[in-house]
Amino acid sequence: MSREDLVAGSPVQVTGTVLTTRRVDAYHALTVVAPGIADRFRPGHFVTVAVGGRNTSMLTRRAFTVHDVKPDYGGTVELVFGVRGAGTAWLADLRVRDTLDLVGPLGRPFPLPRDPCTCVLVGDEHGAAALFALGDALQQRGCRVDFVLGAPSADRVFGALRARRMGETTTLTTEDGSLGMRGRVTDVLPGVIADARADVVYACGPMETLRGVTAVSAEFGIPVQVAVEERMACGIGVCMTCVVPVIGDDGVTRMVRACADGPVFRGERVRFDDVGTIPFDALGAPGGRHA
């Protein structure tokens, strides 16, 4: 391979040993020894894991944000996930000393501001897992960090304690009112931005949340970086299944890969209203413009 291909973030495949497993309310956390991945990690990166063991009927890897990396044992990564289907159920059953096949780090990490500024970090459900490594990096650059974390119910709000320790302020929301304010992260976000006089917003969570966060940020005229989730068959950019309509620097909308071109995008560039469609004016849309 030529030098230029060996970019810093270039991913590796690692069969790692599970070091710890723990439950955090509705979530499971797995720490896995994966030196090559921990080394290359930047906040916003994700990994994909093979599920089901040998002879599994589940072909596709599952994608998870890297919650944390630690230098122990040459480097560990921690994933935080909720059980959703058969793949995450299998992961939840892993025990210490089992092995896990990971590929990573994948995706384009969060861009960090050059100069110290005030950042609001918004995490909805497991999206919050991506924010703490980011918060660390921001604070190391002298940024102020404020958290907004939300979920349908208290047990699905991830990382409230850590946010309270790290953040200048931490605002929690639940839809059922079981923790923090009753409502969604987007309901409280304007107040947090205004109070903190925020310069930039970072957000992780379901598309719908990212859409709302982007709209709020736009109202305040401040930039927002969102990490999107779309169904992924490969995670490495070869299959084209994970696309979202994104407006390029040239003003042209393209169906770009969430895995390799994202998962982090500037919020205003993502055409949230058109996710799940091919916008008529996208490059190569049926009957649309051809470049």
Added chain:
Amino acid sequence: MSREDLVAGSPVQVTGTVLTTRRVDAYHALTVVAPGIADRFRPGHFVTVAVGGRNTSMLTRRAFTVHDVKPDYGGTVELVFGVRGAGTAWLADLRVRDTLDLVGPLGRPFPLPRDPCTCVLVGDEHGAAALFALGDALQQRGCRVDFVLGAPSADRVFGALRARRMGETTTLTTEDGSLGMRGRVTDVLPGVIADARADVVYACGPMETLRGVTAVSAEFGIPVQVAVEERMACGIGVCMTCVVPVIGDDGVTRMVRACADGPVFRGERVRFDDVGTIPFDALGAPGGRHA
């Protein structure tokens, strides 16, 4: 279900807990709690097990002779197996307290002689696993039991010790001469039959061995019961994949199911030379006789 369907041997499905795992030379032995199966067991029965866990890509159950049953924990069954492919590899990785899904007891067990007599029990490779419960049953009826066990090499001769304890005589053969006589079980069988003045032979092992054992028994004019192995998709008699050409009481050859009509047959009834074919004179053979 009417009473008549509820025959004594009628099989059940059980999810049993693995009680012990051990290695015996080239073999693995698993003891599983399976009360319903242990209760109904007769020597010669087999069970089928699901392999690969939830979300496995392996659809078909694997068949194993029941090596032993014990009354512990309401009833346990022990299987003995060699690793052959992915299914047995998975079984070999099971640990104590894992669960195993079994169906059994299946098949028609060995018929036992009404009156005390002298029996030679021939086991080739893992076929030997079926013989000890049989030997016990025969001895309880006052029969004399002599063992002939063989395999390609010493580590694949199963149960030599137990045979030596139980049998009036025990003759071992290995193809490489690493244990007992160099050769195959069929090489030593005539001598054993003659010395013991045997009345009946029981045999388990590969088709080729069963063919040889049947030929030897025929020369001595004594009955022989063989337990055959054929690839099985269901084990319960519904799929018709496990058939062998067997001559019926009426002299007609039929393709009969090893799982439900066997696995035990009178040796001289099995057309060993025609296994893997449809004999031209079988019932329903292409161009053959139609009843």
Added chain:
Amino acid sequence: MTADLRTYLAHVELPNPILTASGCGGTGRELAQFSDVHRLGAFVTRSITMAPRAGRPTPRMAETPSGLLNAVGLQGPGVEAFLERELPWLAERGARTVVSIGGGTVTEYTALARRLAGVSGVTAVEVNLSCPNVEDRGRVFARDGSAAAEVVASVRAATPYDVPVIAKLSPDVADVVAVARACVDGGADALAMINTPVGMSIDVDSMRPALAAGTGGLSGPAVRPLAVRCVWQVHAALPGVPIVGMGGVTTGRDALELVLAGACAVAVGTALFHDPYACPRVLRELEELLQARGFDRLADVVGLAHRPAGAQPRTRTDLEESSL
């Protein structure tokens, strides 16, 4: 609350939609060791032929990823022995029996239909069209709309009007809808799909085909996406025709998938080899899934995935009026 799981194959009512798949339930006696055959929506026999058939040599099966290849070759005792020894047993136990028939010529299918005509205990006749047509260089009937239609028409003509004729289709065609349409035009009262597509496995150790017959039929979860697609396409084109869906059903979720695609009944085949209680279990799971989704009638869910995108699932009220 228990859901109303009744379904209809043409005018014949079945108490529930779960059937055995042809060739996967033995004679019924074997399954009866595990659960009652009269609890099935219907018991579907293996394909019955005129004369006894010894089938294909062994090995007859090979496992593939999430699939099973089989080449049994319609082994069976012939129609006379079936009528003497198998059908009466099923009838005595109150099982509704769908008799599957297979032949090498139109004449043979017709003769089978005639032989079954008027025999009590025949709930429906399923025509296995995946048999080689000996008069057309062994080309499988199901791959040729007109050959399939000819078989169906002659079976229909030979079968009493009150016994539905079900045409069983294969996915090994360029256009399953065309074959389905031909069969319906030929008189099929219902359609069953899918039979096994032709597959093959080679043993890389012996370096020979794993099955003695070379090729075999592929079944099990591996083929479910093909089954769902066939049911979907045929239901979209022929919404009034009852469809028995099958192919890789192992759970109630799988059955519901086929029902949502348009099947009003679902047959369970290969799953029986893994779990002899599969039929009652799938039925129970299906009922639970319907209830969890607020449906109290199976009929209301048949083909529901075809509703236009964005449309709400029909509410209870409009469902009262809808019929299968």
Added chain:
Amino acid sequence: MTADLRTYLAHVELPNPILTASGCGGTGRELAQFSDVHRLGAFVTRSITMAPRAGRPTPRMAETPSGLLNAVGLQGPGVEAFLERELPWLAERGARTVVSIGGGTVTEYTALARRLAGVSGVTAVEVNLSCPNVEDRGRVFARDGSAAAEVVASVRAATPYDVPVIAKLSPDVADVVAVARACVDGGADALAMINTPVGMSIDVDSMRPALAAGTGGLSGPAVRPLAVRCVWQVHAALPGVPIVGMGGVTTGRDALELVLAGACAVAVGTALFHDPYACPRVLRELEELLQARGFDRLADVVGLAHRPAGAQPRTRTDLEESSL
């Protein structure tokens, strides 16, 4: 001892038989993060179209048992951008590139072939025949021998004589041999099979199709038995025609299965999504398997499972004389 793994697509020699499957290796750059593209037998591009294409809406993928459904819809930047930005990158790295082309009309395929003609770095042209023919109510070319042959003939005519044309077939037909024969008669130098059969999955929670497009192509180990069968049948009928086998290859054993069935090259698709190192791994495993069986030339094993039952594998000596 290392085995001689060279293989030929018509007269074009490839250093080894392991290719990427069209649409599964991205632009090559993504895989290059994991292993060198010039180590591949050849890199096969996704199907290139004349104009840029945005493809289908998401969700574009659904997992099925041992399978994957996809409906990407040939998203790509169009042939001009491909020639400007993608092919040169591959050529610089010394990759042999098979350019897959897709179109909606014969004219479009021909125009693509013309555009590629004479461009350096095009090792072969693969004609993806699984595209809907817009002039025949969207009927897929690969399902109709004469439409497929027409496309192949016009691509062959527009392509320089020293660039082989590979026709890629679909298993969704009643008779794959007939389509294969038509393509060869139309001038195909080699055949590739199988493209994905059409499948579908329904999400039983949303009660809607899992893919936005409704149906999708089924790939992965689930379809391997169909691939082995197609390769087997076509190799039996057309033993002289080079076949690129694909469908569910994840290991060297799977690759060997297709080679024994008659493929002289093997493409790896869906497995790349699970293991980005799949190509070099499959190659290494294949080589080990050949050596373990005493073969020192891949060519000696191509189609070997066709030898008559009971025949010994050919010995080294007669292999010396045999050629692909």
